[in-house]
Amino acid sequence: MNSFAFQNPTKIIFGQGTVRQLGKEAAAYGNKALLVYGGGSIKKTGLYDQVLSQLKEHGIEAFELAGIEPNPRLSTVHKGIDICRKNGIGFVLAVGGGSVLDASKAIALGVPYEGDVWDFYEHKATAKDALPLGTVLTLSATGSEMNSASVITNWEQNRKLGYLSVHAFPRFSILDPTLTYTVPKDQTAYGAVDMMTHVFEQYFNHTPDTPLQERLCESILKTIVENAKLAQEKPDDYAARANLMLCGTYALNGGMISVGMDQDWASHDIEHELSAIYDIAHGAGLSIVYPNWMKYVYRERIERFVQFAVRVWDIDPSGKSDEDVALEGIQATRDFFRSLGAPSTLAEVGIGEDRIEEMAAKAVGFGPLGHFKKLEQADVAAIYRLSL
Amino acid sequence: MNSFAFQNPTKIIFGQGTVRQLGKEAAAYGNKALLVYGGGSIKKTGLYDQVLSQLKEHGIEAFELAGIEPNPRLSTVHKGIDICRKNGIGFVLAVGGGSVLDASKAIALGVPYEGDVWDFYEHKATAKDALPLGTVLTLSATGSEMNSASVITNWEQNRKLGYLSVHAFPRFSILDPTLTYTVPKDQTAYGAVDMMTHVFEQYFNHTPDTPLQERLCESILKTIVENAKLAQEKPDDYAARANLMLCGTYALNGGMISVGMDQDWASHDIEHELSAIYDIAHGAGLSIVYPNWMKYVYRERIERFVQFAVRVWDIDPSGKSDEDVALEGIQATRDFFRSLGAPSTLAEVGIGEDRIEEMAAKAVGFGPLGHFKKLEQADVAAIYRLSL
Structure with a gap:
C-alpha cells in the first residue's frame, strides 16, 4: 500500500424528498445563488419549480445559467463567471448531471481567479479559492457530486481536459434517487x-x-x-x-x-x-x-x-x-x-x-x-x- | 435503503513516516497544544520525542496530560479541561490508541462548555463547539481517529457512556502503521x-x-x-x-x-x-x-x-x-x-x-x-x- 492523504468534506444528503432540505443548506452561503442547469428537463419534471421555491423560501435570490451542454463548454463556463461577477453572486447551485456539476465547478473556480479559468485545465495555474458550490443530482454517473474533479471542453481548440482542486468539492450534494426515474x-x-x-x-x-x-x-x-x-x-x-x-x-x-x-x-x-x-x-x-x-x-x-x-x-x-x-x-x-x-x-x-x-x-x-x-x-x- | 446524511471532514494522513507532517498540520490551530497520551509507551518507542520536536519546530508550546487509562476516566478528562482553560490552550493533540483519542475528544468538547462535560454523555446537553483536535494513532481498533464518537467511564458511578458530536471529528489523523509494530x-x-x-x-x-x-x-x-x-x-x-x-x-x-x-x-x-x-x-x-x-x-x-x-x-x-x-x-x-x-x-x-x-x-x-x-x-x- 502506498502512503496517502485523504479528505472529503462534502456532505451528502440522500433519499427521496431530500430536495426539501435544499433551501436550509443553501442559506448558509449567502442570499444570491447562480442556478446552473442543462437542457430544461428539470422544468418538465417539476424539479425546477421545487428548487426555486426552496431558494425563495430561504430568501435567496436566484440568477440562472441554463443550457449546459452534455460535454460542458468553456464558453458557457465563461458566461456563468460573468453573471456571478456582475451580480455579486457568492454561491453556485448545480441542478443536473455530471456535466452541469462540472460546469458549475469551473464557474466556482473561475470567479475569484483573475486569469482565464482554462489556465487550471491546461495546468498553467493552481486554484487558490472558489465560490461555495451545492448540487442537486439528477443522473447517476460521474461522481462529481462528491469529488473535486471537473472536465471541461474548449470547443475552439477541440480539447477536453480535467482538473482537480480541493476547493471544488461541493459543500453539499442532494442525492434523491427518484430524480433519476426519468433518465432514459x-x-x-x-x-x-x-x-x-x-x-x-x-x-x-x-x-x-x-x-x-x-x-x-x-x-x-x-x-x-x-x-x-x-x-x-x-x-x-x-x-x-x-x-x-x-x-x-x-x-x-x-x-x-x-x-x-x-x-x-x-x-x-x-x-x-x-x-x-x-x-x-x-x-x-x-x-x-x-x-x-x-x-x-x-x-x-x-x-x-x-x-x-x-x-x-x-x-x-x-x-x-x-x-x-x-x-x-x-x-x-x-x-x-x-x-x-x-x-x-x-x-x-x-x-x-x-x-x-x-x-x-x-x-x-x-x-x-x-x-x-x-x-x-x-x-x-x-x-x-x-x-x- | 433508508434516507441519510453523511459527512466526514477528517483528513487522514497514512503511511510510514507521516509523523513528520504533524507539525505543519498542527500549526494551523494556534501555538499552544495539549499533548494527551497514555502509559508512557510512546516514550520508549521514541514517538514522544518525535512529536515534541515536531511541535517545537513549528513554534507550538506543548502542555501535557499523561496517564490516560485503557477505559479513559472522566476524572482524567476533567484534568485535561482544567489545563486547557488555565493556559489558554486552543488545540488538543492525542497520541495513542482509542482511549487516548476518546479522552482527548471529551477534553476538546468540555473546554468551551460551561457545565460538566459528562452532561453530554448522559444526554443532558448537546455540544455546540469543541477545540480542534489532531491525532497520532498507535493502535488499530476503535476508529476514533476518523469519527465523532467517544466513550468515557465515570468511575464513581461505574458508568461507561458514549457520545457522538459533529464537533468531535479530528481535524487530522496521522496513521503510521509502523507505530503499531510494538502492539503486543x-x-x-x-x-x-x-x-x-x-x-x-x-x-x-x-x-x-x-x-x-x-x-x-x-x-x-x-x-x-x-x-x-x-x-x-x-x-x-x-x-x-x-x-x-x-x-x-x-x-x-x-x-x-x-x-x-x-x-x-x-x-x-x-x-x-x-x-x-x-x-x-x-x-x-x-x-x-x-x-x-x-x-x-x-x-x-x-x-x-x-x-x-x-x-x-x-x-x-x-x-x-x-x-x-x-x-x-x-x-x-x-x-x-x-x-x-x-x-x-x-x-x-x-x-x-x-x-x-x-x-x-x-x-x-x-x-x-x-x-x-x-x-x-x-x-x-x-x-x-x-x-x-
Missing part, C-alpha cells in the same frame, strides 16, 4: 458504464498489498452489474436507482475506495479526445474504448485480471489458464456493456479511422498516458484501431 | 475484535436493499480475518499492520460503509457495563459477548447470518439448512476470536454471575438496547448468562 435507457447505460470505468481506473494497478481497496472496488462493480438492468427495465425501481446512485458517488469520491493505490486514467484521456472532436456521450465512448484498453494491457498484471474475472463476473477458473480467465473477464465486461445497449465499436457511433493519429497525438500532449501500462502515441492509436 | 499480541487481537464488532453492529440489521453496504462490510471483515494473525505472528509486517489500520479506520468512520442502514450497538452497551465494573479490555469483553449476542438474535433475520457465513467465512451452504449455516458462521466467529487468543467466557477474565442483574438493569437505563432485536433487561441478562 441509454443514459442509464452510459451512467453505469461511466461509474464502472471509474472503478476500473483505480482497480487495475501494480500496487501490492491492497486487499481492502480491491474488495471495495469489486463491491461497487458487482452492485452496478446487479442494478443497472433493473433500472433500465423498471425506471422507477427505487432500490435499483438508489443503489446505482450510491455506487456512482462512492466510485469516485476523492479516492475513498482506492487510497494508497496507483490509478490509471489512460482510457478516460483516450475517450476525451473522441468526445472533444465528435461530441459523443462520455459513457458511450468509454463503453467502446475500455474493453479494448483491457485487451491491450492485461498481460501487465494478469493476476489482477484473473481476480476481476472470478470475483466480479463469477467466472469459474478451474482447469483454465490465467490467460483464458482474464480474457473471459474482459469479454464479460464487453458483453455486459452491450447488454445495456451501450456501443462496442466506433463504427456504431459513426467514427472512422481518419483522425486517429491526430487524436493519439493530442492524447499524449502532456506525456505518456496511464500507469498500469505507460501508453505512447502508437499505443493510443492501436487502442483506437482496436475500437474501430 | 493480546492488544492486536482485541483491536481486531473491536473493529470486526464495529462492522457487525452495522451489518446485522433489517434494512432492505443495501447490497453495496453489505459488501463493503464484508470486505472489511474478510480483510481483518486475513491480516490479524499475520500481524500477531510478525509484528513488523508492514502490509498486515497497514491493512488492519485501514480496516479499523473504515470500520467506523461516521457510517461510510453503512449509510442508509439501521445499526444495532446492543453488544457494545452490554460490554460497556462489564468494563465499567470490572475494567476489562473493551476488545476482550466484545470477544466474549458478541458471539453470544449472535446466538441469541440470529433468527430475527436468518438470511443475513447465512450470507455472513457464506461470504465472510466461505462456508459451503450446499445441502445444509439456513439454521445450520448461520450457526456455523457464528461458530467460525467464535473460533476466530479464540484463535487470536481473545477470551470466550466471562470465567476466563474472572467475572462471575453475581452482578449480572445489576449490569442488565444499568444497560437498559436509557431504554431497550439495539435494533436488530430490541433487548429488554431479561434479554441482556440472558446474554450475560450465555457468556459465563
